[in-house]
Amino acid sequence: AARTERKRLAKRHAEESQFLFSSTRFEWRDRIDGERFEGFVKEIIDLSPGVRWSAFAGLANEPDGGRDILVEWEMPLLPGELDAKDPDRTHRVCRIVVQCKADLRPVGVSRVTAILDTVEFHEAEGYLLVVRSRVTRPLADRLDRHRSKGRRFNWWTGDDLEERLRRYRHVVARYPDVLTAID
Numbered sequence: 001a002a003r004t005e006r007k008r009l010a011k012r013h014a015e016e017s018q019f020l021f022s023s024t025r026f027e028w029r030d031r032i033d034g035e036r037f038e039g040f041v042k043e044i045i046d047l048s049p050g051v052r053w054s055a056f057a058g059l060a061n062e063p064d065g066g067r068d069i070l071v072e073w074e075m076p077l078l079p080g081e082l083d084a085k086d087p088d089r090t091h092r093v094c095r096i097v098v099q100c101k102a103d104l105r106p107v108g109v110s111r112v113t114a115i116l117d118t119v120e121f122h123e124a125e126g127y128l129l130v131v132r133s134r135v136t137r138p139l140a141d142r143l144d145r146h147r148s149k150g151r152r153f154n155w156w157t158g159d160d161l162e163e164r165l166r167r168y169r170h171v172v173a174r175y176p177d178v179l180t181a182i183d
Contacts, residue, residue, distance in 0.1 A: 037102035126152025
């Protein structure tokens with residue numbers, strides 16, 4: 001009941017923040033602790049529509065096989081998943097592996113390896129890469145190829161995080177070592 005109420009309040013707060021803080025800019029710290037960045041990302045994910053559950057997979061500096069956060073996320077069915085026997089079913093819960101990179105420089109293929117192995121090992125159906133900066137074109141192309149094959153692969157950049165933070169403004173105050181808001 002408390003979790004449901006928190007989600008309801010967070011949704012209302014997000015709607016108000018989007019109206020009140022649409023022009024807010026953010027200033028990222030030059031050095032961000034990987035574990036703090038993961039906590040920051042997890043909090044944003046937890047507030048995202050459709051998220052049922054999330055958990056840290058281990059410490060930021062542990063060899064976690066490219067897995068930082070596991071998420072159960074209710075997502076729209078892909079075209080190949082539609083069921084003629086159950087046409088009212090439009091969503092299903094998917095297990096997603098989230099990998100976080102707090103790098104100041106763009107993240108490339110050398111920093112994100114064995115994605116399919118990681119997804120398969122953890123019996124996940126998707127992969128989300130969250131970076132503080134941006135992804136390089138070769139890495140974006142690789143992730144796009146996976147998506148074109150009907151896999152639930154995506155990435156969020158610093159700009160995507162900032163857009164979400166305009167809705168979830170209250171998260172910024174808890175992570176001054178990651179970024180600050182400039183009104």
